[in-house]
Amino acid sequence: FIGQGAKVEQFEKELADELGTPRVLTVNSGTSAIHLALRLANVGQGHTVICSPMTCTASNMPVLERGAKIVWADINPHDGNIDPESVARLITRKTKAIICVDWGGYPCDLDSLLSLSEARGISLIEDAAHALGAMYKGARVGSVSHFTTFSFQAIKHLTCVDGGALACQDPRDYRRGKLLRWYGIDRETPRKDARCEDDIAEFGYKFHMNDVSATIGIEGLKGLRECLDTHRSNAFYYNCEIADRGLRHVKPLNYRDNSISSHWLYTVLVDDRPSFVEWMVSHGVNVSRVHARNDKHTCFRDAGNRNNLPGVDEFDAHQVSIPVGWWVTQDEREAIMDVMGAWDRVCR
16 A cells, blocks of 8 residues: 555654654655644734744745745854744734744754744744754653644655654644645545545645655654664764864854754854865865755745844854764764864864
């Protein structure tokens, strides 16, 4: 069976256990999960959505599809996540949702963002594409925000080749989302004709996952703990070595003690990024910014607050990620540190 069937149901149950929340909807991509979350939040024409420009464009393009206007919030230049104080200044009567992005797998300040959103009756959508397995104050990411979206695209901690999921806290959103992900059709009630649906109350999408992708995801879950442990071990090694070697021109991001990153990325802040990138690549180490600021793209030209983002300016000028994945061996991470340390000495 290759459509949506028993394997999708099994995968959703196992994901729900992993995320610590009972209401998980699998979809065909992380981008579709954001589309669905915005629809469930009733975002539409005339509304604004407060977003971070420091992310994959897939985080923000669904807002345009809904006909809403993006308002850019600033970020914390020390961790790459959206700044709640900036968000607070941008909320108006037109604001319908906030999209926060867990940069590299490190959870945003969810308590502050939830306080802001709930005080004004707006939805908090957490883009956790990088953050499967991350922890926020003892709770698993996916069990905190009104909506949390995940990506199971090819290079994530868990892949379904492509796919995604949406975790909903409100049972009403979960029931509605289950309909909307497949054209609005109720697939759980008996039909007289198996091929012809009854009345469809609300139009939906072709966003559902299939059993082939779900089967790959089920197998991937078996190795998720080991994958996360390796990412975190590599990140811990880098943190310790940067401190022990006294690097002056390479700094790790500054994380709170109350959260645990999934470390899908290991981002550092460097004084001279062009020089750093050239040095690392010339010594056989692939490095990347991974994501560039979205507010410079022509397609987002109508978004508001483009010219007052000092945190984004600072972070975007200095951030770059080095290899941290499960495939990085102990010998390789030591070699990466040696190359990085040599660049730091040259800079002095």
